[in-house]
Amino acid sequence: MNTYKNTRHAKFLLNYHFIWIPKYRKHILDNPKIKQLTLDTINELADTHKFEVLATEIMPDHIHLFISALPKYSPSKLMNIIKGTTGGRISKHFPELNIKGSIWTRAYFVATAGNMSSETIQHYIENQR
Secondary structure (H helix, E strand, O other): OOOEEEOOOOOOOEEEEEEEEEEEHOOOOOOOHHHHHHHHHHHHHHHHHHOOOEEEEEEEEEHHHHHHOOOOHHHHHHHHHHHHHHHHHHHHHHHOOOEOOOEOOOOOOOEEEOOOOHHHHHHHHHHOO
């Protein structure tokens, strides 16, 4: 988790803690099918875009995601990819949840984590329940 990574031209350690919510803070994420669809989509995106999922916790009305990403992706680009794809798939499978054109609010929280606080964030996310 706190190991520096390499590309051809960079050595880096970029860990991000994201939190985002459904529109109107609806408790849609307590549905096991939606929860599994969201987890599967995030893991698929991790493979496609080469980021590592360090911890995930899906609460009834928000999601915590802790990832290690390549420097070519800004936090806003990562959120665009993750929220756009998960929201699109949820809308496709559960069209009744598509509120005013999207599943998620436009807002999100992001914090970076260096190698000292990564364990603290991971511990926090894993102990949300």
